[in-house]
Structures are given as structure tokens and as C-alpha cells.
Amino acid sequence: MDVPRETPERGELKRPRLTALATIVFAIMTYLYFPTSAPRIAAPTTGDCIELQLWTNGFHSDLSVPAPIFPADHPLRRLYPNADSFLIGWGEEAFFRSDVFSAWRALDALVPPSPSVAHVAEGGSHVRGYLGANLQGAAFAVSAEGAAGLVAYVDSTLALGPDGGVVLVTPGKVIGHSSFLRARGSFHLFNVCNQWMARAIRAAGLNVNARAAWMGDWLLKEVRRERPGGCSATGKTS
Numbered sequence: 668m669d670v671p672r673e674t675p676e677r678g679e680l681k682r683p684r685l686t687a688l689a690t691i692v693f694a695i696m697t698y699l700y701f702p703t704s705a706p707r708i709a710a711p712t713t714g715d716c717i718e719l720q721l722w723t724n725g726f727h728s729d730l731s732v733p734a735p736i737f738p739a740d741h742p743l744r745r746l747y748p749n750a751d752s753f754l755i756g757w758g759e760e761a762f763f764r765s766d767v768f769s770a771w772r773a774l775d776a777l778v779p780p781s782p783s784v785a786h787v788a789e790g791g792s793h794v795r796g797y798l799g800a801n802l803q804g805a806a807f808a809v810s811a812e813g814a815a816g817l818v819a820y821v822d823s824t825l826a827l828g829p830d831g832g833v834v835l836v837t838p839g840k841v842i843g844h845s846s847f848l849r850a851r852g853s854f855h856l857f858n859v860c861n862q863w864m865a866r867a868i869r870a871a872g873l874n875v876n877a878r879a880a881w882m883g884d885w886l887l888k889e890v891r892r893e894r895p896g897g898c899s900a901t902g903k904t905s
Contacts, residue, residue, distance in 0.1 A: 708816055708872035711808040716898040719817075719871065720791075720806050721864070721890050722754075723883030724799040728864045729756040731791055736814040742825060742833045743787060746846065750789035754845075757824060757863045759854035760784045764837060764847055780853035784836050785824060788845035797840040805890050806897035813872035820870035824850050824863075861886050 711717070720731040734750045737743055743753060756763075759781045788794040795802065809817070826849040828834050839845025852858065857878075865877035865886055875889040 703874075703876070703878075705874040706816075706869055706872050709810040709812045710872065711810045711813070711898065711901050713901055715810045716808050716901050717811065717814045718806055718808055718897040719814075720804055720897075721868070721887060722795050722798060722802055722804045723861075723887050724802055725882065725884045727756065727758065727798065728861050728883040728886055729754050729786075729795065729798060730864060730867060731755075731795070732814075732817065734789075737818055741818075742827060742831065743821075746787070746833055747789035747844075752789075752791045754788040754790070754794050755821065755867075756786045756860065757783060757850060758786070758860040760836070760847075763860075766840075778856060780855040780858075783850045783852050783854045785821075785848045785850045786839050786845060787833075787848060788839060788841045790841075790844055794841045794844055797845075803884065803887055805887055805895075807873065807890055807894045808896070808898045808901050809871045809873075813870075817867055817871040820867050824852060826851050865889070 709715070717733065717736060722729050722731060731752055731754050733752050734744060734747075737753075744750070747753070760783060761781070763784055763786060788797075795804075826834050833846075834849035836847040836849055839847050852863070854860075859881055861880045861883050862877055864883075865875050865880035868875050868886075868890060869877055873890060873893045875886065875893055880886045880889065
């Protein structure tokens with residue numbers, strides 16, 4: 668004798684899947700946008716102010732910093748002893764070094780985790796052109812404590828050789844004035860170049876959201892919101 672079997676309704680099958688999907692989306696959104704505590708680093712003042720500049724083409728970002736924030740014997744100052752400033756960026760090795768955009772290479776950089784390099788150029792405005800013509804920038808101020816935090820963050824990224832110096836991978840994109848340097852840390856979907864940059868800026872004392880900083884123009888807005896203006900604006904109220 669056949670016993671009738673109950674078959675689940677189509678809607679009953681979909682509910683667990685929709686619940687699981689909603690849970691995953693909620694977890695991701697919470698990870699990306701749940702407020703984080705502000706860095707406990709002194710804000711700049713009139714007598715304690717160092718100006719940095721963030722530059723982006725909308726996709727990739729570099730940070731321009733005065734060379735003297737690094738100790739005189741620092742590996743970057745040993746690499747470029749005559750530099751008065753550095754333009755610093757970070758990214759996936761193969762994609763960053765390439766001069767031709769490739770969608771496949773970009774996807775391969777995101778999945779799986781890939782090796783990374785730092786790009787360091789000596790100089791300021793005349794070297795940022797490698798990022799392209801449609802650049803946007805923002806000057807912002809940090810304290811000496813913030814600058815020291817940024818230096819420590821850069822130090823945690825650079826891979827050093829037995830002599831304590833940087834490890835040169837290849838010459839950089841600014842001919843004669845830049846280098847790709849071996850870096851620590853993997854490049855992947857949740858650690859792209861702008862997220863690395865956002866963490867560097869947080870290390871300098873700005874309360875920016877590093878987790879959601881996938882695009883350079885978004886990070887630029889965060890910096891402008893958090894600390895508009897450079898040292899000339901320090902102490903002013905809007």
C-alpha cells in the first residue's frame with residue numbers, strides 16, 4: 668500500500684535560502700559599515716601640524732608625504748637621499764606594474780590573494796602624473812604623533828633585506844625617480860590598494876572607514892569629510 672508523501676511547497680523551499688542570503692548580506696554590510704572607534708591620536712594644532720596630500724584617479728590612490736617625517740636613516744631616505752617628499756602607493760604586483768589595463772588581470776588580482784608591492788617616487792607634484800590626467804587631490808593635516816603612526820604603518824608594509832634596506836623589485840613608473848619595492852601583505856578583495864591607503868590614513872589619525880574603501884574617489888570624500896584643508900585650515904571652524 669502506497670503511503671502518500673507530503674511534498675514541500677515551492678515557497679517553503681525558498682524561505683531558508685532567502686533567510687541565508689539575507690543573513691550573508693547583513694553580515695557583509697555590518698562588516699563594511701559598522702562604525703569603528705576613532706584612532707586615539709592627537710589632532711593637529713597650529714604649532715603641531717604636518718600636511719599630507721591624497722591623490723587619486725578614482726581607482727588608485729597615492730599619498731604625498733614630506734620626507735623628513737621619516738628618520739634620517741630610514742630605508743626610504745637611504746633609497747632616495749635627496750628627496751624632499753615621497754609619493755607612496757601599494758598594490759597587487761602584476762597589475763600595478765603593468766602599463767596596459769587588463770580586466771582579466773584585475774580579476775586575477777582580487778581572487779585569490781596575490782603578492783603585493785609598494786610604489787615609491789621621490790618628489791611631489793611633478794611625479795604624480797603617472798596616475799593619469801584626471802587626478803583629484805586633497806590636502807589634510809596630521810600631528811607629529813599622526814605622522815609617526817603613518818611611518819610605523821609604512822614600516823610594517825615594507826619587506827627589508829638582510830642589510831635593512833628595501834628590496835627593489837623593478838624600477839617604478841616615474842622613470843629615474845621611482846621604484847617598485849617588495850611589500851608584506853596579500854592583495855585581495857578585502858585588501859585592495861585603497862583599503863591599504865585608508866588604513867595608512869587611519870594610522871595617521873583620521874577616522875576614515877577602511878573596510879569599505881574600495882574606490883579612490885570614495886576615500887577622497889572620506890578624507891575631505893573627516894579633516895578638510897591642510898595646515899592653513901588647522902584651528903579654523905566652518
